[in-house]
Amino acid sequence: MASCAAAAAAAAADGGGGGSVVWFRRDLRVEDNPALSAGVRSGEVFAVFVWAPEEEGHYYPGRVSRWWLSQSLRHLDSSLRSLGTSLITKRSLDTASTLLHVLRSTGASNLFFNHLYDPLSLVRDHRLKELLTAQGINVRSFNADLLYEPWEVNDENGSPFATFAPFWNKCLNMPYDPASPLLPPKRIISGDASRCPSETLVFEDDSEKGSNALLARAWSPGWRNADKALSAFISGPLLEYSVNRKKADGATTSLLSPHLHFGEVSVRKVFHLVRIKQLVWANEGNKAGEESVNLFLKSIGLREYSRYLSFNHPCSHERPLLAHLRFFPWIIDETYFKAWRQGRTGYPLVDAGMRELWATGWLHDRIRVVVSSFFVKVLQLPWRWGMKYFWDTLLDADLESDALGWQYITGTLPDGRDFDRIDNPQLEGYKFDPYGEYVRRWLPELARLPTEWIHHPWEAPETVLQAAGIELGSNYPLPIVEISAAKARLQEALAEMWHLDAASRAAMENGTEEGLGDSSEEPLINFPQDIQMEVDREPVRINNTPSADRRLEDQMVPSMTASLVRVEQTVVSADTRNNAEDSRGEVPTTVDFSPHQQGDQGGTQAGRNNVLRQNAGDSTAESSSSWTERDGGVVPVWSPSVSSGRAEQFVADETGIGSGGYLQRHPQSHQLMNWRQLSPTVTRSWEVENAVQPNAIG
DNA sequence: GACACTTTTAT
DNA sequence: TAAAAGTGT
Numbered sequence: 001m002a003s004c005a006a007a008a009a010a011a012a013a014d015g016g017g018g019g020s021v022v023w024f025r026r027d028l029r030v031e032d033n034p035a036l037s038a039g040v041r042s043g044e045v046f047a048v049f050v051w052a053p054e055e056e057g058h059y060y061p062g063r064v065s066r067w068w069l070s071q072s073l074r075h076l077d078s079s080l081r082s083l084g085t086s087l088i089t090k091r092s093l094d095t096a097s098t099l100l101h102v103l104r105s106t107g108a109s110n111l112f113f114n115h116l117y118d119p120l121s122l123v124r125d126h127r128l129k130e131l132l133t134a135q136g137i138n139v140r141s142f143n144a145d146l147l148y149e150p151w152e153v154n155d156e157n158g159s160p161f162a163t164f165a166p167f168w169n170k171c172l173n174m175p176y177d178p179a180s181p182l183l184p185p186k187r188i189i190s191g192d193a194s195r196c197p198s199e200t201l202v203f204e205d206d207s208e209k210g211s212n213a214l215l216a217r218a219w220s221p222g223w224r225n226a227d228k229a230l231s232a233f234i235s236g237p238l239l240e241y242s243v244n245r246k247k248a249d250g251a252t253t254s255l256l257s258p259h260l261h262f263g264e265v266s267v268r269k270v271f272h273l274v275r276i277k278q279l280v281w282a283n284e285g286n287k288a289g290e291e292s293v294n295l296f297l298k299s300i301g302l303r304e305y306s307r308y309l310s311f312n313h314p315c316s317h318e319r320p321l322l323a324h325l326r327f328f329p330w331i332i333d334e335t336y337f338k339a340w341r342q343g344r345t346g347y348p349l350v351d352a353g354m355r356e357l358w359a360t361g362w363l364h365d366r367i368r369v370v371v372s373s374f375f376v377k378v379l380q381l382p383w384r385w386g387m388k389y390f391w392d393t394l395l396d397a398d399l400e401s402d403a404l405g406w407q408y409i410t411g412t413l414p415d416g417r418d419f420d421r422i423d424n425p426q427l428e429g430y431k432f433d434p435y436g437e438y439v440r441r442w443l444p445e446l447a448r449l450p451t452e453w454i455h456h457p458w459e460a461p462e463t464v465l466q467a468a469g470i471e472l473g474s475n476y477p478l479p480i481v482e483i484s485a486a487k488a489r490l491q492e493a494l495a496e497m498w499h500l501d502a503a504s505r506a507a508m509e510n511g512t513e514e515g516l517g518d519s520s521e522e523p524l525i526n527f528p529q530d531i532q533m534e535v536d537r538e539p540v541r542i543n544n545t546p547s548a549d550r551r552l553e554d555q556m557v558p559s560m561t562a563s564l565v566r567v568e569q570t571v572v573s574a575d576t577r578n579n580a581e582d583s584r585g586e587v588p589t590t591v592d593f594s595p596h597q598q599g600d601q602g603g604t605q606a607g608r609n610n611v612l613r614q615n616a617g618d619s620t621a622e623s624s625s626s627w628t629e630r631d632g633g634v635v636p637v638w639s640p641s642v643s644s645g646r647a648e649q650f651v652a653d654e655t656g657i658g659s660g661g662y663l664q665r666h667p668q669s670h671q672l673m674n675w676r677q678l679s680p681t682v683t684r685s686w687e688v689e690n691a692v693q694p695n696a697i698g
Numbered sequence: 699g700a701c702a703c704t705t706t707t708a709t
Numbered sequence: 710t711a712a713a714a715g716t717g718t
Contacts, residue, residue: 164709302709369709408709415709421710705715 019044019191020110021103024087025121027114027144027263028072029223030079032181034142035112044191046106047080049073050099051201052092056120059399062392063204064361067212068221070203072262075222085190089198096128103137105196111137114144114263117307118399119314145263146304147171147178147271150311160312163415167308168301181269218360219258219395226259230270234277241292246431248349248364248438254296255362257396260303267300274300299365306400317403318384320412325419327500329493330382337381339480340374341389343443346479348455349429350374352442359442361395366432370425372409377422378486380493383410420494422487429455445469445476 022039024047030036039045053060061069077087092098103111111132116125129139143149153170154160161167204212220229233254237244244252259265274293281289309316320326339345343354353367363371368390375386387406391397404413411419433439436454440447446454448468453460457470458478465472472478481489 168709298709305709404709413709417708418710701718703716703718706713708710708712 018107018109019046020112021046021048021099021106021108023099023111023113024049024076025113025116025263026261028076029226029264029266030076030083031184031223031227032144032266032269033114033184034144034182035114035140037182037185038112038140038142039110040185040188042110043189044108045085045188046088046102046108046191046193046196047085047188048088048090048099048102049076049201050090050092050095051203052095052098054093055095055124058388059120059391062394062397063208063211064215064393064395065397066203067208067215068219068258068262068395070201071216071221072223072264073201075224079223080188083185083188085188086193087198088193088196089201091199091201095124096131099128100132100135100137102196103132103135106191106193108191109136109138111139112141114142115149116145117150117311119310119317120399122311122314143179144266146307147267147300148174148304150308153308160308163413164302164305165415167305168298171301171304172297178268178271181266181272215361215395218362221258221262221264223259223264226256226264229254229256229259230265230273234273238274238277238292238296239281239286239289242288242295243292245295246366248367248432253364257398257401258362261396261398261401267303270300271297302404303401306398306404309404310400316407317387317399320410321407322412322414322416324497324501325410325412327497327504329380329496331380333379333381336379336480337385339477340371340379340381340386344477344480345374345379346458346477347374347425347429348436348439348443348446348457349425349433352433352439355442357390357393361393363394368405369409370423370428370432372406373417373423374425376406376410377419377490378481378483380486380490383407420490422483422490424483426456426483443476 020039020042022036022045024035027033027035036045036047039047073087073089080086088102090098090102099111102108113125116122125141129141132139148171150160153167153174155166155170161170233256237252237254240252241254256265256270260267260270274296278290278293281293309321313321340350340354341358343351343358345351345354349367350371353363353371356367357363357371372383372386372390375381376383383406387402390402390406391399394402407413408416411417429436429439433455434451436446436449436451439454446457446468449457449460449470450464450468453464457465457476458472460468460470470476
């Protein structure tokens with residue numbers, strides 16, 4: 001592949017070669033966009049966006065997410081026009097062939113794009129790269145989404161970290177800084193796209209227009225707006241970020257997450273600007289400001305970590321990373337699920353959160369934790385359903401971040417939360433919303449209830465309820481499950497889980513389950529069909545008129561079809577055996593590489609100089625994976641399994657980790673999934689390193 | 699500075 | 710819950 005890199009460098013240098021297609025995805029900005037810069041450097045540019053949502057399978061973007069995307073694309077197009085070109089949009093069922101078509105019809109010979117790390121993109125991009133390279137196209141890809149590429153951050157043995165804290169610590173102490181942000185191009189030489197006309201993309205149907213119109217009042221997509229939001233945050237709420245972190249409303253946060261998801265703002269720019277501010281505050285002896293920056297950067301770090309996790313464990317959006325959880329007896333209850341979605345659980349903080357989510361597509365991080373923890377531990381619904389609902393409703397829906405969040409809540413990360421501790425929404429209510437303002441804003445039916453009872457109306461005296469106009473069970477529900485009952489039920493469920501886990505283990509040792517066969521796999525509980533949104537007849541209105549709650553109740557509450565709840569052990573798309581049309585690859589295997597110290601040679605990309613080699617000879621490989629050196633960076637390329645089934649893919653490594661808490665009682669079960677997929681070298685060093693988990697679940 | 703005590707926070 | 714970080718003696 002070295003010759004390829006050399007060719008690319010040559011093309012970049014002589015500025016010719018028939019022009020470049022710059023393929024935009026979730027990097028909808030002209031500033032600090034390495035793929036765009038590469039295109040500009042090499043000559044004529046064709047900027048392209050391909051809309052192929054069917055390729056996303058279950059993860060077809062939700063309504064609000066599509067709305068954001070449409071706005072952001074419009075914004076990008078206008079920026080590109082002011083620079084001398086425009087955005088070519090294409091509707092497609094198959095991105096690779098559409099891109100090939102674009103390349104052919106424009107006569108371009110280069111394809112440049114920026115990396116994505118979700119499991120679908122990893123596989124698709126790899127295939128695409130192979131396909132187009134075979135067609136003689138010069139394909140190059142770049143890091144535009146992360147401070148450091150996942151494969152750059154390793155422990156002293158060269159193995160990936162399995163917990164967040166040391167990962168982030170390493171990121172903050174890397175021997176080289178994240179690349180400095182690139183300036184936007186001054187001008188773009190547009191290629192002649194007359195033979196490659198844009199197609200009109202439709203992102204919303206008529207029924208969605210009303211609700212979407214309302215979103216525009218609260219949000220301004222687009223990279224310039226993202227930039228403004230960043231400046232506003234840094235000069236405003238950032239200073240008090242640490243102090244305000246307990247507040248449930250959004251005014252104190254950065255509100256950057258949807259901008260970041262669509263790549264409207266570069267994390268590297270965020271990082272650099274925030275660090276500069278931190279230095280200023282540090283010089284002034286402003287401890288609070290310094291602390292706030294650390295805390296804010298940590299949330300940036302979690303975003304980085306979500307990509308890291310997805311890269312190292314590409315199943316993390318659908319499978320628990322710790323093996324034992326596959327035996328948890330989830331409660332398959334559509335009524336619970338619906339009550340949660342509608343914000344009618346009887347716990348005001350949870351309900352307020354769910355109504356805010358539905359009405360606005362956004363939730364404070366704290367409240368996300370509250371509602372998802374309630375979902376998993378009190379209702380004991382399968383976490384993937386909750387994650388899917390978030391996917392459908394969040395403006396900043398992000399597969400990697402959401403998978404990290406839900407796995408953390410579910411306790412299936414080595415450093416996740418204890419599964420056996422239930423958070424009490426009443427106590428959390430008084431913690432995050434001490435005066436009940438948040439609850440009153442989103443639950444108008446409770447607006448007149450005094451603060452003393454606002455987070456536990458079921459205990460309020462009848463006279464108080466009457467005075468507040470509340471009739472429990474009628475205009476506001478009684479608790480759907482009592483916390484004490486939930487605790488008892490959770491204990492039972494966990495006992496059952498450990499029992500099944502132990503049984504499976506014993507069976508395996510006896511060789512009963514030959515070759516770690518199918519029965520060792522977690523039964524994947526499928527989504528209750530894809531959650532169907534009922535048609536919104538009217539825009540959401542949140543106000544304090546008496547009819548407001550009623551409207552909330554019948555509008556747009558997503559519903560699901562009962563008959564489609566499936567509990568059988570259907571293999572979803574993780575199965576790559578014979579599922580050609582939906583073959584999301586799951587497994588990077590045999591990643592074998594020897595990263596050299598990245599000397600910064602004045603270039604903007606880290607990752608120059610890496611020496612890579614392909615490890616082709618590993619017989620345990622289920623899918624081919626190789627590392628390709630390309631100009632300006634290292635690109636991991638994966639392809640899905642062709643040969644064996646997926647049984648092996650999910651076998652936990654024999655290495656137990658963790659200590660403390662319930663895991664100490666079941667130490668043998670606490671194993672990380674997926675390590676098998678790493679190269680023998682990596683796995684071996686992992687085994688050596690495994691004992692040290694200072695912050696294990698306790 | 700050493701200690702007991704309380705408060706905070708957890709990816 | 711339990712470890713860390715504050716607070717007061």
